[in-house]
Amino acid sequence: MGDGMARPREFDEEAVLDAAIQCFWNRGFEATSVRDLVEKTGLTSASLYNAFGDKRAFFQKALDRYVEGSIVGRIERCEAMPPRDGIAAFFAEVLARSLADPQHKGCMVVNAALDVAPHDAEFREVVAGVLARIEAFFLDRVEAGQADGTITRSQSAETLAHHLLGVLMGLRVLARVRPEPRLLEGVIAPALALLSPTQGDQAL
């Protein structure tokens, strides 16, 4: 049918998504209006709806891009390190980012976990999936550390991975309300200390 081609877009789709990430990350899904998005992205609502669908789909794509840019990369970096170092580096990186952000936006996924996930089954699955991926990273590193003797066997790898995931979530919450270095460091330090092999641990 269509032999003639069309007018090209004037905007950079990725830059627009980045601007949307800033909006949604800072204010959450519900509190961000389409007019906010229009203002921060610089394009009109018609272009937004045409390119990304409705507000919900726009959020979905922004969240996907956030995960791809902020979480997947971090996991890959830390996966390449020795087990304990990888876990420590993961938390150190999150800590540094949290304290460096003057807006204290925390993590967009954790924010979404309490904002949009509880009443939207699809988003809940997306968020749960991301958390499962982080947990899988922890599990993999803990198992590797238990195998090479750098991490305690006094508790199962699954339990330790669950704990690390919980600590990460708590860190993200506290970073928003009480972004005090000593507090956040104190959240992390015992979790890392806990990984140390104890007397009962010995190579097989």
Added chain:
Amino acid sequence: MGDGMARPREFDEEAVLDAAIQCFWNRGFEATSVRDLVEKTGLTSASLYNAFGDKRAFFQKALDRYVEGSIVGRIERCEAMPPRDGIAAFFAEVLARSLADPQHKGCMVVNAALDVAPHDAEFREVVAGVLARIEAFFLDRVEAGQADGTITRSQSAETLAHHLLGVLMGLRVLARVRPEPRLLEGVIAPALALLSPTQGDQAL
């Protein structure tokens, strides 16, 4: 001036606040409309505004009542127990409540920490104050446990209290998105195990 007295209220203020707690707890501040509140409380918007002020003040009072009813009581119960038992009982109670709630509402304070605190300085202080109170409970119990030898001295009481607060926050987040008993138990167990005195610990 006024010598004639007025028409009495037809509603029970505490029951209305409880209904408001259910609304705000479940959906958060921004996502709860005044019409939702009118429906669930059973009284009209005029009565609401007359008795409690605007929506924000209404939320404030509901949050105060929630803290008084759900958090202060728990702290007082656990304060009366031996140090380690008190901490363990605190988490056990939160865990049981989290799993028993079919709506997975989590904690209203933690929800508020990500919903309304980041962009409202007054609410941020309220939330931070509640978290500080919980942290003070943990600190008191850890110090008592370190004094009587039931809790390790391998890390400072402040650090351990920070960690416990973080674990609690993480537990509350995960309870909303992934309310799986094994996961939530796994978050808690290592934090409690961490408190155990190690070889290096000995009474003075």
Added chain:
DNA sequence: TGAGTTTTAACACGATCGTTCTAAAATACG
């Protein structure tokens, strides 16, 4: 160049938001 297609811009839609207004209903005090 002209036909075809998409993006742009601006305006406007109905719905819902938090809040207020107007009056009627209900009580305590003189």
Added chain:
DNA sequence: CGTATTTTAGAACGATCGTGTTAAAACTCA
């Protein structure tokens, strides 16, 4: 009993919400 005062009920306010419409602008291909 009458008056002052407050709480009710319900409609209605302007503002903003997410979204759709209309028509002009911009571009590719035949």
